[in-house]
Amino acid sequence: MVEVKNVNKSFGDTQVLFDVSAKFEPGRMNLIIGASGQGKSVLAKCIVGLHEVDQGQIIYDGRDFSAMNRTERTVIRKEIGMLFQGSALFDSLTVIENVMFPLRMFTEMTEAEMRERASFCLNRVNIVGKDGLLPAECSGGMQKRIGIARAIAMNPKYLFCDEPNSGLDPKTSIVIDNLIRELTYEYKMTTIVITHDMNSVMEVGDHIIFINQGRKWWEGTNKEIIKTDNEEVVSFVYASSFMKTLREKLINS
Amino acid sequence: MNLFEHIGRFVMMLRSVFSKPEKAKVFRKRFFNEIDYIVINSIPLVAFLSVFMGAVISLQTASNMSSPLLPEYTIGYITRQSTILEFSPTIISLIIAGKVGSNIASEIGTMRVTEQIDALEIMGVNSIGYLMLPKILATMIFFPFVTIISMVLSLLGGWIAGVQSGLYSTETYVYGIQAFWNVDSHGLYYALTKSVVFAFILTAIPSYYGYYTRGGALEVGRSSTKAVVASSVVILLANYILTQLILI
Numbered sequence: 001m002v003e004v005k006n007v008n009k010s011f012g013d014t015q016v017l018f019d020v021s022a023k024f025e026p027g028r029m030n031l032i033i034g035a036s037g038q039g040k041s042v043l044a045k046c047i048v049g050l051h052e053v054d055q056g057q058i059i060y061d062g063r064d065f066s067a068m069n070r071t072e073r074t075v076i077r078k079e080i081g082m083l084f085q086g087s088a089l090f091d092s093l094t095v096i097e098n099v100m101f102p103l104r105m106f107t108e109m110t111e112a113e114m115r116e117r118a119s120f121c122l123n124r125v126n127i128v129g130k131d132g133l134l135p136a137e138c139s140g141g142m143q144k145r146i147g148i149a150r151a152i153a154m155n156p157k158y159l160f161c162d163e164p165n166s167g168l169d170p171k172t173s174i175v176i177d178n179l180i181r182e183l184t185y186e187y188k189m190t191t192i193v194i195t196h197d198m199n200s201v202m203e204v205g206d207h208i209i210f211i212n213q214g215r216k217w218w219e220g221t222n223k224e225i226i227k228t229d230n231e232e233v234v235s236f237v238y239a240s241s242f243m244k245t246l247r248e249k250l251i252n253s
Numbered sequence: 254m255n256l257f258e259h260i261g262r263f264v265m266m267l268r269s270v271f272s273k274p275e276k277a278k279v280f281r282k283r284f285f286n287e288i289d290y291i292v293i294n295s296i297p298l299v300a301f302l303s304v305f306m307g308a309v310i311s312l313q314t315a316s317n318m319s320s321p322l323l324p325e326y327t328i329g330y331i332t333r334q335s336t337i338l339e340f341s342p343t344i345i346s347l348i349i350a351g352k353v354g355s356n357i358a359s360e361i362g363t364m365r366v367t368e369q370i371d372a373l374e375i376m377g378v379n380s381i382g383y384l385m386l387p388k389i390l391a392t393m394i395f396f397p398f399v400t401i402i403s404m405v406l407s408l409l410g411g412w413i414a415g416v417q418s419g420l421y422s423t424e425t426y427v428y429g430i431q432a433f434w435n436v437d438s439h440g441l442y443y444a445l446t447k448s449v450v451f452a453f454i455l456t457a458i459p460s461y462y463g464y465y466t467r468g469g470a471l472e473v474g475r476s477s478t479k480a481v482v483a484s485s486v487v488i489l490l491a492n493y494i495l496t497q498l499i500l501i
Binding site: 048049050073074077078080082084085086088089090091101102104105106160 | 275276279363364367368369371372374375376377378
């Protein structure tokens with residue numbers, strides 16, 4: 001479980017996060033949603049340690065990550081897998097080398113064992129026969145799946161996904177969402193997904209946190225978000241007239 | 254950011270650069286790749302420049318020697334001294350700073366803006382050490398050899414230009430190259446010391462600018478330009494300081 005306790009974060013004079021607290025439990029899809037510029041990416045970066053919190057705590061299964069030094073954090077970092085918005089695959093490495101990278105850095109596996117594990121992860125995300133390609137030769141959806149394969153290569157306890165659907169068509173988005181959900185349930189990972197894709201919210205949102213103006217504005221499930229009367233949540237989730245109509249139909253039914 | 258903040262951040266960065274690599278095997282592989290990428294790939298350009306610069310130095314010296322009191326072997330002597338003291342360590346470093354510096358800054362800068370550096374950090378990799386140490390060490394160790402190659406080829410260029418134009422004979426030129434070597438040989442130590450320092454500058458400064466790039470493609474281009482300008486300026490400053498310290 002990942003716990004965020006009273007986190008505050010500022011950049012210069014601008015405070016971005018105000019006293020945010022949340023619990024993200026394993027084995028379910030935890031979504032952080034919110035409009036652009038409201039602080040959800042900053043919160044995610046604070047959780048994984050790319051930004052230091054000004055006040056508050058980030059706790060990984062009882063271990064206070066925010067109080068650790070770089071060396072101590074390395075232990076937890078090896079338990080984290082992350083899928084980036086732009087996939088962040090290493091340009092100079094082939095598909096299989098990208099997936100093998102964390103294994104090469106942090107395990108004593110032989111070349112054959114690493115290759116076997118990387119092939120297993122690539123198979124798990126339905127990438128077959130693309131081992132020798134460079135990331136630039138793969139489509140956006142493939143890059144995301146390779147990113148997921150790399151993220152799960154070390155059997156992580158925690159999986160972070162930063163806007164996994166950005167730049168993808170709706171069909172591929174659903175494939176990626178379902179894949180992340182399957183892996184989360186299968187490996188009982190604590191998964192946190194930052195998204196503003198409403199399909200994802202409705203499809204896979206087991207636990208949703210809505211961030212607005214740097215504060216945790218709302219918390220609930222995908223079933224609860226349909227019925228919520230929180231004005232900001234409604235105006236964000238049901239921004240289009242199509243979504244408004246859909247919501248009315250769902251509530252009435 | 255002002256100059257002092259840049260210097261402070263650069264020094265802090267160096268602490269991470271020279272920390273122990275996570276995996277010796279990975280470091281070794283990257284080290285040899287960087288030798289190929291930075292050092293070996295620079296040799297054709299260095300060779301081309303050195304031959305022609307050596308030729309020009311000797312021809313200009315010959316054409317300016319109007320006094321009958323100056324012996325003809327002075328041409329070889331001046332070519333040797335110009336090449337060893339300044340051309341091969343300093344001018345070649347400046348040129349390589351342009352070629353390699355922009356490459357390093359744009360490579361690391363692109364990794365920054367495409368979140369590849371964040372990916373390394375989240376995995377628990379010391380991204381600064383992983384990316385920069387092999388580049389800096391490979392260049393510092395092998396750049397002196399490039400400098401020596403440059404010296405040899407520059408002297409060869411001077412010989413070819415003078416002999417084929419009939420301005421001096423091979424014997425005179427070789428005699429000039431050998432002249433006063435017992436008292437001037439410390440110039441080689443000075444040149445190689447400079448080349449090690451310049452190798453550090455031309456890799457560490459572009460790495461710094463690349464690593465701290467923020468934004469997108471435009472900023473990567475800007476970082477690349479800043480890296481080349483800053484490393485060239487620092488090479489010239491270091492050249493002055495080292496000359497004062499070693500030669501004077």
